Amino acid sequence: MSFSMQFNDFGLAEPIMKALASKNYVTPTPIQEKAIPVLLEGKDLCGIAQTGTGKTAAFALPSLDYFARNPRATPIKGCRMLVLAPTRELAAQIAQSFRDYGRFLKLSVETVFGGVPIGKQIRALAGGVDVVVATPGRLLDLIEQRALTIKDTEIFVLDEADQMMDMGFIQPLKRIAKMLPADRQNLFFSATMPKEIEALAAQFLNNPVKVSVAPQSTTAERVHQRATFVNQGEKQALLHLILKSEDIDRALIFTRTKHGADRVVRFLEGAGIEAFAIHGNKSQGQRTTALQAFRQGKVKLLVATDIAARGIDVSGVSHVINFEIPNVAEQYVHRIGRTARAGAEGIAISFVADDERPYLKAIERATRVKLEMEPLPENFMEAVRNLPKPAAPKKGPSQTPQQQARRADGQRKYQDGQKQQRGTPDRAHRPDAEGGEKRPFRRRRSGGAVGAHKGAVQRTGAPR
Structure with a gap:
């Protein structure tokens, strides 16, 4: 046509x-x-x-x-x-x-x-x-x-x-x-x-x-895709180095759990780097404030779970950073589709732990794209040793127990469906003593969430 x-x-x-x-x-x-x-x-x-x-x-x-x-x-x-x-x-x-x-x-x-x-x-x-x-x-x-x-x-x-x-x-x-x-x-x-x-x-x-339109598993053409192998517990230090070395207008940083998103933000704040997290345990006021600040460019970094980021259309996202690799290849495609919009070029950087290597292979098979592998930076071990302590957790309005229970039930069904779509590696992904996928749904202030995020490139000058 x-x-x-x-x-x-x-x-x-x-x-x-x-x-x-x-x-x-x-x-x-x-x-x-x-x-x-x-x-x-x-x-x-x-x-x-x-x-x-x-x-x-x-x-x-x-x-x-x-x-x-x-x-x-x-x-x-x-x-x-x-x-x-x-x-x-x-x-x-x-x-x-x-x-x-x-x-x-x-x-x-x-x-x-x-x-x-x-x-x-x-x-x-x-x-x-x-x-x-x-x-x-x-x-x-x-x-x-x-x-x-x-x-x-x-x-x-x-x-x-x-x-x-x-x-x-x-x-x-x-x-x-x-x-x-x-x-x-x-x-x-x-x-x-x-x-x-x-x-x-x-x-x-x-x-x-x-x-x-936009067949699934078609990777955004204008996205430069890179990946680095790194231990899960050392990803935060790598993130800090990437943020210092890259020319970032706005970056979306994806984690697999809500707790993980908050943890990334606390470590960034501990290093004096401003960032907001957006996920299901945040109040509507917190989510709106974070999104507006990111959209207006007041904050360059937004750390998100897939479900919370679903449907958010923000122009000017120069980088997508996969702090954790999704276990379904299509989620990767939808994540990196948040950048390279409206004719611009974008960069997608993925941090791959040992137990995430099967996910990386699945992504490369589905997208038919071999990601450019980058070694760890020369000063990486120094950055790991000198990583600032995380800021203290902020207390604020959260969901009621009833809201958390309803959302947890939906997320539990989602994870069951994801496991059926693609088998998980022998060693489940568990973000650094957080419990990862094994315990994301206990009823407490911060649990885990996995979601599917859909993104694609938008034509220049066309309405969203």
Whole structure:
């Protein structure tokens, strides 16, 4: 298919074209070019696309066009369009896109997710809204409290379906499906499409058109990929040396556990290097503060678990550092896709412990790319000996025991699924006396988390 098509070729309503022009968006991305005409016809869609391909605009623009051409009063305590996302950050990001593209339309957009008081959300929904972007748990809470009904939904979007399943949302999604009206348009997006996801899609979709872009396990072309073999307990010293030697605009540092993310940040702070961690045990306020500081460039380093970073779209990420290697090759592809966006080049650096070597081989087989191996720096042992002590843990608001138990259950199901996808090495990865994968889910302030992160390169000048 040709990529010479422009947004004005779709025949979108004038207020939407005005909003696109204000952002200097002219040329659609491949997913937008394939999906928008289908959705404008009112058909159901099953899209295989990763974060960063422009899929939010692919479903937002035709939906907003529908609202522009079919104005009607919002249903009391209801919504005309429901978008489900797996994480709070992605939900907030999608909602902002709707506000941006619909800025010249008189539409109401509300986000519904946990981690914040429910009362404000109940009041915002009382009169009905046009678009609700929600995470499944809080959506069901509001429905159970009779603060929201989805029986009048005209357009339903399920985004990042594979991540929903990974996080244990399969049963909540089935409950939500039964509450939706039969007469509606359905949009279903997933970065991968295994049989379990196909079965889930069948519950929501009616004779859908299938579109696919950015095949899985296709590594971002403009990412320079390097790796270094290093003992697990000495990775922190290597990280400090890398941060000093590399020209970093913004760097995403991935760990496999929440506890590991906090530990990396404490060691960085002990060395006078500012960084934030973002993961499921952080309060919504902490997560929002960290993401805003990173997005605005006030903090150059964001340490994240895969699940927490899912769907976060931040331009200007020059480096992705895999402090720990993911045990599923596709996760690696999605991680490094956070850099080299919008035509820029990026660098991905991986620290590989002895027990992670099988993961590295699996990554190289899946991506068909041999990573450039680099030796340890000359002054490495000196850096290990002189590594500053970590800063003391910061005390702050955390999740309630009930929230931690719900999230732990979803994460436990996710890890079980990951083990089935790819066998683990004989020696399980255990980050330096933290318990690693063997004990990540005990109910305490900091446990482990593993997630799948989807990323892909976005075309220059196209909306996210």
